[in-house]
Amino acid sequence: MSTENLRSDDAVWGSPDPEPRPWGVRETLMAAGIAAVIAALGGAAIYAATGHSSPQFTAPPGHHAEGPPATA
Incomplete structure (x- = not known):
């Protein structure tokens, strides 16, 4: 075999x-x-797997969404 035919790469x-x-x-x-x-x-x-909907608060300001109104 001759090395003359071999390219450098x-x-x-x-x-x-x-x-x-x-x-x-x-x-x-x-x-x-x-x-x-x-x-x-x-x-x-x-994001899709965690149920990306945020809770909807329908209570008026100063009241909790669940339970009795907050007292000051």
Whole structure:
């Protein structure tokens, strides 16, 4: 086998893997965007699962919604 036909980017069997390329700005922004989408979907799921309706207070001011009126 001749080494003349091997390109410089061809890996030789048994040779160590080349060093990985460090992340750039583009990859970092993509990872941050994906994390934000996952967080937003998780928050929406929690919001929907907890019964997001707030209690409706129909008592007049100074009275509790349940029970006798408050005394001063």
